Amino acid sequence: MNRSGKNAPPPKGRNRARFNLRGRLALVVGVMGLCSVSLVGRAAYVQLINNDFYQRQGDARFLREIPIPTSRGMITDRNGEPVAVSSPVESVWGNPQELLKYPERLPELAKALGVPSEHLTNRLAQRADKEFLYLKRRINPDEARRILDHKVPGVFSQREFRRFYPQGEAMAHVLGFTNIDDQGQEGLELAFDEWLRGTPGAKKVIRDNRGRIVESVDLVRSAQPGKELTLSIDRRIQFLAYRELKHQLLELGASSGSAVVLDVATGEVLAMVNLPTYNPNAVNVGKPDTHRNRAVTDVVEPGSTMKPLTVAAALKAGLVTPDTQIDVSPGTMALGRYTIRDFRNYGVQTITGLITKSSNIGAAKVVAKLPNDYFYEFLRNFGYGQKPGSGFPGESAGVLMPPSRWSGTTKATMSYGYGLSATPLQIAQAYAALANGGKLIAPTFVKGQRNEPRQVLEPATAQQVMKMMQTVTEPGGTATQAAILGYHVAGKSGTARKASGGGYSRRYVSFFAGVVPVENPRFSMVVVVNDPDPGRGYYGGHVSAPVFHNVMEGALRLMDVPPDDIETWLAAQAAGNTKSRAASTTLPTSLPLPVPVLGEVVDEAAIYDSTIPAAMNPPGATR
Numbered sequence: 001m002n003r004s005g006k007n008a009p010p011p012k013g014r015n016r017a018r019f020n021l022r023g024r025l026a027l028v029v030g031v032m033g034l035c036s037v038s039l040v041g042r043a044a045y046v047q048l049i050n051n052d053f054y055q056r057q058g059d060a061r062f063l064r065e066i067p068i069p070t071s072r073g074m075i076t077d078r079n080g081e082p083v084a085v086s087s088p089v090e091s092v093w094g095n096p097q098e099l100l101k102y103p104e105r106l107p108e109l110a111k112a113l114g115v116p117s118e119h120l121t122n123r124l125a126q127r128a129d130k131e132f133l134y135l136k137r138r139i140n141p142d143e144a145r146r147i148l149d150h151k152v153p154g155v156f157s158q159r160e161f162r163r164f165y166p167q168g169e170a171m172a173h174v175l176g177f178t179n180i181d182d183q184g185q186e187g188l189e190l191a192f193d194e195w196l197r198g199t200p201g202a203k204k205v206i207r208d209n210r211g212r213i214v215e216s217v218d219l220v221r222s223a224q225p226g227k228e229l230t231l232s233i234d235r236r237i238q239f240l241a242y243r244e245l246k247h248q249l250l251e252l253g254a255s256s257g258s259a260v261v262l263d264v265a266t267g268e269v270l271a272m273v274n275l276p277t278y279n280p281n282a283v284n285v286g287k288p289d290t291h292r293n294r295a296v297t298d299v300v301e302p303g304s305t306m307k308p309l310t311v312a313a314a315l316k317a318g319l320v321t322p323d324t325q326i327d328v329s330p331g332t333m334a335l336g337r338y339t340i341r342d343f344r345n346y347g348v349q350t351i352t353g354l355i356t357k358s359s360n361i362g363a364a365k366v367v368a369k370l371p372n373d374y375f376y377e378f379l380r381n382f383g384y385g386q387k388p389g390s391g392f393p394g395e396s397a398g399v400l401m402p403p404s405r406w407s408g409t410t411k412a413t414m415s416y417g418y419g420l421s422a423t424p425l426q427i428a429q430a431y432a433a434l435a436n437g438g439k440l441i442a443p444t445f446v447k448g449q450r451n452e453p454r455q456v457l458e459p460a461t462a463q464q465v466m467k468m469m470q471t472v473t474e475p476g477g478t479a480t481q482a483a484i485l486g487y488h489v490a491g492k493s494g495t496a497r498k499a500s501g502g503g504y505s506r507r508y509v510s511f512f513a514g515v516v517p518v519e520n521p522r523f524s525m526v527v528v529v530n531d532p533d534p535g536r537g538y539y540g541g542h543v544s545a546p547v548f549h550n551v552m553e554g555a556l557r558l559m560d561v562p563p564d565d566i567e568t569w570l571a572a573q574a575a576g577n578t579k580s581r582a583a584s585t586t587l588p589t590s591l592p593l594p595v596p597v598l599g600e601v602v603d604e605a606a607i608y609d610s611t612i613p614a615a616m617n618p619p620g621a622t623r
Contacts, residue, residue: 071161072182073196073226075175075189077235078268078447084175084189086161086182090144091137096124098154105152109135112147137180138162163189167235169277170242173293174233174269174445177280186291188231188445190393198226230447232268237261237555241273244550245527249275252543253533258295259547260428261555262524264515267432267441267451269390270523270555272296272425297394299421300528303494303540305513306417307355307363309430312457312465313378314351319369322352322464328361336408340364355492356471358478360416367415372403375411381456382430382440384422389442389451398422417496428526431513434469435490435521438462466490470518473545479512482545484553486569487561488518491548493540498531507531510543516552519564525552 075084092113099106106124110117113136120135127133135155136147144157163178165171176187184193200223241259249257261271274294278287292298314320331345346357354362367375380386385400399421401410413419425443433440438457444450469490473483479493491514497504510529515521527544537543555561563569 069158069160070198070200070223071225072163072178072198073228075196075229075231077231077233077238078270079234080230081235083165083167083171083231083233083235085164085166087164088141089138089160089162090141090157091160092135092139092144092147092155092157094124094133094135094156095131095154096127096133097129097131099124099152100128102153105150108150109147109152109155112150112152163280165280167238168281169279170239170273171233171235172277172280173274173291173295174231174238174272175280176291187293187393188229191391191445192229196226196229199224232263232266232270232445232447232449233272234270234555234558236558237551238271238273240551240554241271241547242275242277244547245273245529246275248529248543248547252529252536252538254529254543255531256294257527257529258298258424259528259551260295260424260526261551262428262432262443264432264435264521264524267429267443268447268449269425269443269445271551292394293392295424295528296390296392297396297423299396299398299423300509300530301418301420301496301499302422302427303417303496303509303511304358304360305427305431305492305494305511305526306415306420307358308434308465308469308492309379309382310363310367310375310415311351311355311468312434312461313370313375314366315461315464316378316457317370317374320351320366322350322468324351325349326351326354326362326365328354328359328365331361333361333364335364335412338409340412352468352471355468356477358472358493363415364412367411370411372406372411375414376400376403379414379420381454382433383426384420384430388423388425388429390425390444392445395425396423398426417494424526424528427511427513428524431491431515431526432524433457434462434465435515435524436462466515466518466521469515473514477541478539479514479541479545481541482512482514482548484516484549484556485572486563486565487516487556488565489552490515490518490521491545493545495538495540506534508534508538510538510540512540512544512548514545514548514552516556517561517564522559522561523552523555 071086071088074082074086077083094109099109103121106121107117110120113120123133136144138160148155148157161182163182165175165177167175172187174187176189177185178189179185183197184190189196199221241261245257245259248254257275259271259273260269262268263270272293272295276290278290311320315322325348327348328342329345329347331342333340340360342357342359342361346353346359346362349357349359349362351362351366353359354366379400385398387395387397389395401420403411410419429440429443433456436453437459438455438461439453440456441453442451467490469492470488471477472479472491472493473489474480479491482489482491482493491512494511494513496509496511498507498509499505500507508531510532511527513524513526515524525548527547529543529547532538532543556563
């Protein structure tokens with residue numbers, strides 16, 4: 001109150017301050033309200049209307065696209081028996097970022113994995129910025145479960161497939177093998193990799209911050225399994241060839257060998273074996289040197305197996321007949337600086353006798369009648385000097401020099417198998433052409449595939465050569481150990497010295513190439529044995545012919561091929577029955593002993609469980 005007793009008005013500045021405070025509060029409240037509305041609107045816009053960017057960012061942190069493994073196509077033999085299958089296995093993997101958060105658990109994990117602790121720690125440290133690392137691949141599911149049971153954070157497993165080969169070593173070189181990612185690396189696994197491997201699928205999943213799958217969101221694409229492949233190989237004949245070749249290599253101390261069996265009419269490969277071999281089921285599939293299919297990739301000078309082709313060329317040219325006589329005495333013939341030798345002096349022989357006795361001099365005299373270009377083209381037509389066309393990886397064309405590169409002795413040495421080289425498959429293909437009425441067919445490993453035949457020799461001439469080769473396995477021939485009771489066998493043995501340092505060493509390659517039966521040919525087979533111990537024999541008729549005999553005898557029975565030499569079979573069986581009756585009269589009746597009858601049919605199981613009776617392997621020449 002002032003002196004007059006009236007209340008004094010408030011100062012002007014204080015009223016103005018009170019008014020401004022209220023306005024300011026209202027302004028702040030209004031701005032905050034607008035901000036809230038703006039934020040809500042923005043959130044609604046981002047989450048409901050334009051949410052693509054943030055959805056991608058969220059998905060990048062939690063949504064993953066993972067593969068769906070698929071099985072590789074099964075491979076079967078011609079009878080539908082599996083020879084390569086894919087089995088489900090587990091692979092253990094880890095998240096290095098997660099695992100490195102628990103270093104105290106790493107020794108425990110390393111022990112479970114069977115690796116040194118330092119090794120595991122170093123691997124994780126090298127990939128510290130990654131979210132995926134395989135710890136152990138393609139293991140048994142039980143083993144994977146034991147690792148996961150330790151419950152180490154960041155350790156998981158996923159399903160994969162591993163290839164399994166029931167035939168093991170016996171079919172290793174034909175099938176090959178796959179790597180840890182189930183991709184073909186050798187053999188038919190490599191040749192048909194695209195056909196067999198299929199297409200993996202993919203799906204989207206949500207993982208939590210520890211890498212565990214929380215939810216499957218979407219199927220991106222379904223997995224397409226690989227296609228099945230049916231081979232021309234017969235696993236029974238394959239095993240026969242493997243067993244007999246292995247036995248012979250051990251008996252003769254040889255370093256390696258190959259055997260090829262073809263179906264004459266179709267060119268299908270029924271068996272192909274190489275030794276030494278390897279186990280394709282092993283994690284470490286052996287030395288790389290053992291992986292190659294020698295029957296397709298390795299070339300050898302074919303030795304005397306060339307003589308039937310030399311004679312066939314002369315017959316086609318009309319220069320000789322099977323009865324044409326040729327003088328090969330005195331068993332040696334000078335040719336430039338070299339001397340051609342026969343095993344002994346065979347005197348005067350017919351062209352048929354040239355093959356029967358395997359005369360080098362006779363072959364050289366016959367080929368001298370032929371023009372160089374004609375002989376070269378004749379061998380080319382039979383597949384020498386060019387790839388057989390089977391489609392097998394690493395297939396070799398061999399070596400056949402054109403006449404322009406021949407020296408004065410080249411043609412003569414080629415007539416009996418030196419100066420050119422070929423693979424066992426090429427030799428088998430040429431002999432199949434002789435047996436198939438002069439029609440050459442490219443070999444195939446796929447059942448039912450039919451390659452177009454090519455006529456390279458007149459059927460009548462091919463039949464003449466077959467009859468000549470038949471004498472090789474008959475008494476007086478160089479490979480009587482290849483004879484099969486009840487069947488006419490046509491073939492040719494061969495023995496070649498190995499080239500060494502510009503000359504030839506005392507190391508040998510032993511051959512036998514043959515066809516059975518002669519009347520209606522079914523099989524062509526070539527056996528090659530490298531480095532047999534000379535002290536135990538090295539001539540093809542002694543080394544390779546018995547393998548042919550044992551394998552073909554079993555194959556003829558397995559494939560129900562009717563005999564074409566009934567008379568000999570009946571005579572042998574009659575002789576066996578006579579011996580059986582004579583033996584029964586001398587044995588005590590209380591001890592009846594089974595006497596094997598020569599020529600009796602052996603049960604198929606015997607092919608796997610026993611050897612062929614010695615009585616069915618007639619003695620013969622050691623050449």
